[in-house]
Amino acid sequence: MKKKITIILALSALFTLTCFTVFLLHSKDASLVFPSLPQQVVKGSRSVFGKMMDHIRVKKIPDVSRKTAATSAQPAPPLDPCPDSPLSLVGPLLVEFETIRSLQWVRNQLGSVLQQGGRHKPPDCTARQKVAVIIPFRNRYEHLTHWLYYLHPVLMRQQLDYGVYVINQDGDGAFNRAKLMNIGFVEALKEYDYDCFVFSDVDLVPIDDRNLYRCSDHPRHLSVAIDKFNYRLSSVTAFGGVSLLTEEQFLKVNGFSNTFWGWGGEDDDLYNRIIVRGMSITRPDAGIAKYKMIKHGRDLHNEVNPENAVKTKKTAENIETDGLNSLNFTVKEILKDVLFTLISVDVQAP
Ligand code: UDH
Numbered sequence: 229m230k231k232k233i234t235i236i237l238a239l240s241a242l243f244t245l246t247c248f249t250v251f252l253l254h255s256k257d258a259s260l261v262f263p264s265l266p267q268q269v270v271k272g273s274r275s276v277f278g279k280m281m282d283h284i285r286v287k288k289i290p291d292v293s294r295k296t297a298a299t300s301a302q303p304a305p306p307l308d309p310c311p312d313s314p315l316s317l318v319g320p321l322l323v324e325f326e327t328i329r330s331l332q333w334v335r336n337q338l339g340s341v342l343q344q345g346g347r348h349k350p351p352d353c354t355a356r357q358k359v360a361v362i363i364p365f366r367n368r369y370e371h372l373t374h375w376l377y378y379l380h381p382v383l384m385r386q387q388l389d390y391g392v393y394v395i396n397q398d399g400d401g402a403f404n405r406a407k408l409m410n411i412g413f414v415e416a417l418k419e420y421d422y423d424c425f426v427f428s429d430v431d432l433v434p435i436d437d438r439n440l441y442r443c444s445d446h447p448r449h450l451s452v453a454i455d456k457f458n459y460r461l462s463s464v465t466a467f468g469g470v471s472l473l474t475e476e477q478f479l480k481v482n483g484f485s486n487t488f489w490g491w492g493g494e495d496d497d498l499y500n501r502i503i504v505r506g507m508s509i510t511r512p513d514a515g516i517a518k519y520k521m522i523k524h525g526r527d528l529h530n531e532v533n534p535e536n537a538v539k540t541k542k543t544a545e546n547i548e549t550d551g552l553n554s555l556n557f558t559v560k561e562i563l564k565d566v567l568f569t570l571i572s573v574d575v576q577a578p
């Protein structure tokens with residue numbers, strides 16, 4: 229009899245344990261089962277950079293949808309459009325890169341007001357534009373930290389509905405800034421209905437927040453006056469550094485060329501594409517469109533490529549077949565930091 233009871237008890241304990249395991253495995257919150265699951269990894273295998281980012285704070289976004297449904301069936305009334313001239317702009321800014329800033333310190337400063345992936349929108353009005361900031365990147369962590377520290381508050385004051393996309397070239401093949409920009413455009417659009425694209429170097433920080441990161445009727449060049457060039461525009465056709473195009477404008481020029489490997493030419497080629505497609509460029513006033521460039525030398529695997537200058541003479545021949553419509557790449561990894569979305573890509577360097 230005693231033996232029978234023991235067997236029954238053992239069997240029921242086994243049954244309870246099995247049920248509990250099945251429940252956990254089907255639970256939505258996988259972290260209950262796998263507490264060490266790296267939640268910030270969205271896709272693919274983990275790079276060295278991914279491992280470095282393991283301490284990323286994954287911000288919990290409260291589930292307000294259910295609460296709203298319970299309290300009222302009415303959706304919130306739409307907010308008024310934000311003013312054309314944002315009211316909280318301050319004008320000239322103090323910008324310096326001597327202070328040592330860590331990514332974690334910047335997260336501590338700004339993380340609480342941002343949404344995962346480096347997103348933000350004005351809480352009290354509807355932004356005039358949905359802006360994706362695309363940054364071509366490889367091994368410039370220090371620059372990225374300064375950039376994030378200064379740009380997030382500026383973009384917030386400018387009342388944009390924006391997201392920051394760092395497009396990291398995987399491997400050490402020849403750098404291709406232009407192709408990374410095209411990839412950023414395609415990948416950002418998969419995520420949100422952006423209507424304006426800022427293509428910005430990681431080392432350019434505006435020193436006046438009246439320089440609005442907003443698109444206009446024609447493609448727009450923002451980095452007019454850079455300290456490195458004594459705050460003077462290098463040429464009337466300059467279009468590198470920080471430039472903005474709407475989705476429509478970027479599609480019209482078939483994006484950047486994908487074939488500018490190494491340093492130089494891709495920005496002039498984009499300028500030519502704009503002219504070939506019957507548009508012109510606009511710029512803010514040089515007294516406002518001022519920038520500091522973080523000091524740096526030339527990077528490894530981004531040497532000047534003399535073939536690039538030759539290619540800028542052939543824009544009209546190439547625009548039809550070289551660009552967004554011929555873009556090939558592989559996404560290796562997508563990381564969601566609170567300060568930015570990092571997309572590591574294989575650009576198929578030669
Ligand atoms: N970039 C990287 N990693 C690289 C190369 C380029 O992230 O290895 C990105 C980054 O966003 C950078 C942009 O590509 O801001 C443009 O590259 P750059 O900053 O090298 O271009 P710039 O015209 O450089 O500023 C000119 C070479 C400076 C040499 C100065 C020697 N006195």
Ligand code: MN
Nearest residue numbers: 429431521524
């Ligand atoms: Mn630079």
